[in-house]
Amino acid sequence: MKMPVVRQDYYPLGGGLDLVTPSIAMAPGMVIDAQNYEPAIGGGYRRIDGYERFDGRPSPSAAAYTLVYANTTVGIVVGNTVTGANSAATALVLAVFNTYLVCSRVSGNFQVGENLRVGATSVATITASQTSNGASSVSDHADYVFLAANDQRSLIQVVPGSGPVRGVWVFNDVLYVFRDNVAGTAGTMYKATAGGWVQQNFGVEVQFTAATAEIKTGDTVSQSGVTGVCVAAMLRTGTWTSAGAGTLIFASLTGGVFTAGALQVGGISKVSAAGASTAITRLPGGRMEFFNYNFTGANNAGKMYGADGVNLAFEFDGNNYIPLRTGMAQDTPAHVLAHKGYLFLSFNASVQYSSLGAPYSWTVVTGSGELDCSKPVTGFLPQGGNQAGSSLAIFTAERTFVLYGTSNADFKLVSSIFDIGYSAFTCQQVSNDAFGMTTRGIQALTTTLNYGDFDYASISHMIQPLVTRKRGMECASTTLRTRNQYRVYFTDGTALAVGLTGDKVNGMLPLNYNRPVRCICTANLSNGAEVTYFGSDDGYVYQDNTGTSQDGNAIEAWCRLPFNNNKSPRIRKRFRRVVFEVVVDGFSRVNISYDLGYGNPAVLPSAPQSDTSLSGGGGYWDQFTWDQFNWDAAYVSSPSLSIDGTEKNIGLLFYSNRNQDQSHTLQGVTLMSTPQLLQRS
Structure with missing residues (x-):
């Protein structure tokens, strides 16, 4: 007896979500619906790791x-x-x-x-x-x-205060967090420690004029029995020997407060206080942006710089908080970056840069300057530039500018010929390109040998319907270098993961964090580990990409593959078995089911009607008859599913919703079927 031929077709999974290609033409390794799977670097789809609250205690x-x-x-x-x-x-x-x-x-x-x-x-x-x-x-x-x-x-605490977390940043391997106080009347700063959150002291400042001699960091300054050790001496205008004016910063004062009049070092008057010393405070509100930079070149001399659109920009060295005054009438910069030895700050459409190597000095006499970008600036990113050296991309909501040159002597601001602007807090350097959200979707700013050195390319065209629905909701972004990913987050608690292999996008998949990511940072620690932290509306800070749950809640994840016709769309096939190639980080329980004939309800087996649907194929996940697999790295690598049905195509669905399972990666599928008759009608 002649046995029927069993055809075996293997296809790797990869390419990400596809919402625009017709079903009959879609590559079988793509995805028509997904949640909480990310593109893997080598191909395939990996269920994301969890996140968990953090305050410095053990995770x-x-x-x-x-x-x-x-x-x-x-x-x-x-x-x-x-x-x-x-x-x-x-x-x-x-x-x-x-x-x-x-x-x-x-x-x-x-x-x-x-x-x-x-x-x-x-x-x-x-x-x-x-x-x-x-x-x-x-x-x-x-x-x-x-x-x-x-x-x-249960032991890990919320950041003390009220309202959302305003900013998170890692400096010298330590996490710092900003949030409004309980009354909502001031901004506060906390440090993560082994015992939880510890509030940071902002110190004391005094404005001075009429400088006759230099005061240096570490000098003990005195006035009528009041003393303090200077932690920063900032000269803004004039010189230390002629009409110098600026600010002195102290961690604390002993014996009272300074008042207007001469301030002495070693019994010698050096400057005149313009008024009484005051405690440094921050106003509530704002959205923080940060950058770490070493202006001196000395070992371990890097410092943290920040701005939020509400307060003065600041410098922080791990102990001392130092407000930076630029002289602007409304001195509340929104974005900050250090580039080629200059500190750059944005004030609406104006970009100010400090003197070379001197983030305290903001006068033209010492080399500071201003750039006019016509529209409000939404961010800065350093770029590769041309043969003359690196450049600086300056983004606005309507246009992108590139700053060429090595110093204020030859800085040249060039406007893009393309009318493409980027949303605030979405611009990230990914490999050799810059990614960000625009009105046209996610765009890549890429270096080119053509005139102008940069070009634009849309990378979200395969999911444009989804991106269009999310327009105006973007609120944060980050780059995960160990995963070669760009992630952008939305106010509804969802996100998009853009995966790359080298410089090429290998897919985009939607995520659901079930809480908004209001601010986020990714940093490399001194031990080489990459860590990501984010703050949310509930006042907690969370460490991302760790654990098996979303802070104790199950990670609901699904991945729905296209309806695969094995390159013969009109041939009916008897589907017999499917074998999966899977990599498992640990124990993982996954549910698998399938639909035949585009989910046609007249075909058995098929998905029954339900009130919770997955888009793309008419399938429904909550009333499937599942085959359940327990995957463990030590035991199972190629699970298989028996299939009983005849139709022209088949669609597979993976679903998990547990809070104790490790991640798994779906790499490929081998589909076994027997071709039958051509369907003519």
């Missing part, structure tokens, strides 16, 4: 559990603290089973044979030595790790 995902074995667990409930009668060891109970307890916050070692107490009451006897992370199955281990993570999560 929830780093928490461990301990199994404590007893002859009985009757009388013990979750939340009890159990104590060893002889050892005095203690543990917090996270889960109770017949012969053992899942515990955290374990102190000491329980002894075999000793009584186990809840309060003063003995409730059980220890039967075996305790074990750390010792579950008998990978599934139980995932569950218990999540219980321990939830316990650690």
Whole structure:
């Protein structure tokens, strides 16, 4: 007997979301609907990692559990603290089973044979030595790790204050955060420490005039019994020996406050205070932007610079907060960047830059200057430029400018010939290009050998319907260099992940964080690790790309592949089996189902009608008959699904919605089918 031919067709997954190509022409490795999968660098789709709250304490995902074995667990409930009668060891109970307890916050070692107490009451006897992370199955281990993570999560605190987090930034491996105070009357700054958030002191400042001799950092300044160690001496106009004026900054003063009059160093009058010294404060509100830069070239002399559109720009060295006055009538810059030894600040359509190597000096006499961009500036990004050296891209809402030159002696501002402007807080350097949101979608600013050195290219045309719906909602962005990704975030809590392989975009996929990302930063620590933190409306700061959940909530993820006709759209096929190529970071449970014939309800099996739908193929996920797979890196690499149905095409759907599972990457699919008759009608 001649057996029917079984055709095997393999196709790799990659290319991202496609909302514009007709179904019959779509590449089988694309996606027609997805949530919380990201493009993988080498191809495929990876379910994203989670995020978890952060304040400097150990992260929830780093928490461990301990199994404590007893002859009985009757009388013990979750939340009890159990104590060893002889050892005095203690543990917090996270889960109770017949012969053992899942515990955290374990102190000491329980002894075999000793009584186990809840309060003063003995409730059980220890039967075996305790074990750390010792579950008998990978599934139980995932569950218990999540219980321990939830316990650690409860210890991590919100940033004190009110309103959304205004800014997050990493400087010298330390995370700093800005938020309004509880009354909403002032801005505050906090530092993440091993004990949680610690508020930073802004110090004291005094304005001076009539300088006759230089005051240096570290000098002790005095006046009538009031003294203070100068942490910054900023000369804005004049010189230190002739009509110099500026600001002196102190961490604190001893003996009172300075008043108008002479200020001395070593008994010699050097400047005259223009008025009383005042505590440095910040107004509430604004949206922070930051940049780290070393203006001196000395080792470990880098500093952090910031602006928010409401307050003075500032410098911070890890201990001292130093406001920067430029002399502008409304001295509240919105964007900040250091470039070629100059500090650049934007004031609406005006761009001001400091003197060379002197972020405190803002006078034309010492080399400061101004650039007119006609429209409000939305951001700065350094670029590769031309053979003369690097350049600076200056973005506005309507046009992009490029600043060429090496100093104020030859700076040249060139306007783009294209009428393309970028939204604030969406511009990021990705590989050799700059990405950002525009009215035309996500655009790449790329270097070119053509005249003008830069060109534009839309990278979001495959998902333009989605980008159009999100227009005006963009609020933050970041670059993940270890993943070669650009991410842009929207006010509704969603985001887009743009993946690259080298300089080429390999796909774009939508994400759902279920909370708005109001501010975000990605930094490389001194140990080489890349970390990402973001702040939200609830006042918490979250560490991104870590853990298995969205701060304890399940990561709901799905990936719906196109309807694949195996290059024969009119041939009916009997589909028999599909084999998946999967890489798993750890234990992961995934649901898989399929639709035949574009989800035609007259074809069995198909998706029943439901009130929650996935776009793209008429399929519905919440009433599928699922085949469930438990994937673990140690055991499964090529799971398969038996199929029973005959139609012209098939569409696959992956779905997961658990908070204890590690990530997995869908790399490819092998589809087994038997061709049958040509459908003529």
